[in-house]
Amino acid sequence: MTSQMMRQIIMDHYSDPINKHQPPKEGYEKVHMHSDNCIDDLDIFMLVENGKIVDACFDGVACTISTSSTDIMCELLKDKDIKDSKYIIEQFQHMIHEEPFDEDVLDEAIVFINTSKQAARIRCATIGWNAANEVLKGK
């Protein structure tokens, strides 16, 4: 993937996010995330049924990196079972922290591979993923 494509993916998910909306019905688990160093202020909603993530969406105020990263995460986790989702989240965290990771499962989320260049924005890139982790914890 070229860097131009990667930029385009980030900007597309920022300017026209697919999953940035309130949940369409009841039954979603909600985690509120607030970042201290950015003003990201997000609610992440996940509908988990029978060991599977049926739907994921988010809403709130967020910068380019957090909006785009959370939107891509929602796309990625939808229809995955809990075990696979946890694995994907783990690989994403490894990538962000410059540790070895399995890039095959990250799909578009690979565009955040450079986040560590801007240490102040690591929190932005991971805010939605941390929320998903909260929801899946103990499941």
Place this chain on the structure above:
Amino acid sequence: MYDVYEIRKQFPMLTNDIKMQNKPLVFLDNCSTTFKPQCVIDAEMEYYTKTTSNSHRGDYDLSVKMDEKIDEARNVVAHFVNCEPNEVVFTSGTTAGLNLVAFGYGLRFLKAGDEIIISEAEHASNVLPWFEVAKLTGAIVKFMPFDECGRLTTDNLKKVISKKTKIVSIANVGNVLGYITDVKSMGKVAHENGAIMVVDGAQSVPHLKTDFKDLDCDFLAFSAHKMCGPTGIGALIGKYGLLDKMSPYLVGGGNNSTFDNTGAVNYRLPPAKFEAGTQNIASIIGFMEAIKFIEKIGIEAIHAHDIELIRYAKEKLKDFDKLEVLNPLGENGILTFNIKGVFPQDEATLLNYKGIAIRSGEHCAKLLHAFLKTKATCRMSTYLYTTKEDIDVFVDALINGGDILDAYFNDQSNDETNHHGSLFRSNQ
């Protein structure tokens, strides 16, 4: 003649070739904190290497000398803001000073139904202590309104003040918009209504000539680290009569003269009454040196330098139509802005990539942004060592900074075909 290049030579952070993102550091976040000149660093170092001892504790020469040094520092602070030395309480900074007024004076004297007036432009440190004290006493926190430009005027204070008002607490210079508030005339109105006037001087004392007696306010709090001094030290200036009747909210060693097993305590006279525990001695000495350093340059000259830099920046940016200046009337070394269509944090990240430090966010003034109708802002702030070249770099980055994602993809090529993994890691 103000020679900024000569001044810069005295700051290791400016002479040590510090880089950020592999680019020369341009530090424009001076509202947040400031660099320290070598003389301040040396003064602290001397305490640790040559003169270490506690004050008020020993019968030996080192300790006596230390007492004299602390007295000297108190005199230097008093001279700098024109108050009496026994009106200078050393604190850990503005936050501690405002908390001391809230809990030492407010908690002692406020009753249910009394009113405290602050504004929505105040820093959290001048909001939350009052919220807490209001909860404990049943007092009510009221907000004075802005004028149409976001400034705080005495006329608007008059609209909300009443005989129920017991405390008015306002920043002399707001930390987001940088407007200078006429706290002197506000103090007069406060006094006419039987209230005391508290001034948050965190952003004003480092930049503006501040005369405690002339302002005739009752309390003034400020921090050393925003004026080339050490972190963790500051001063609360209070009229002696008020200091005398308020309670210490931190008690222990050094602030009492006698106590017995019935619970009877005699506290020492102010300011010692408020300085329980071993003080931050090294920083008190550093604080004194910072003030001497500033007095050598001249606070009026520093203020003029700030004004010149902000005018210069505004002039260079006047045709840049993506720029939205949120404090067009402010000249006190603060430019608050947003770039149309760009999230403030994203702009700050792009500037970081160019080696430029500014602040983005709510600047601890979470209530103000509702008035500004924006969730957050970018804030550029200058100080005595800022140069026009710093402003040039900043202006160039704003206008020609490129895509906000450049910060993450610092290869500028549009047609990379390499595998992403090796491509991006090789840039580090």
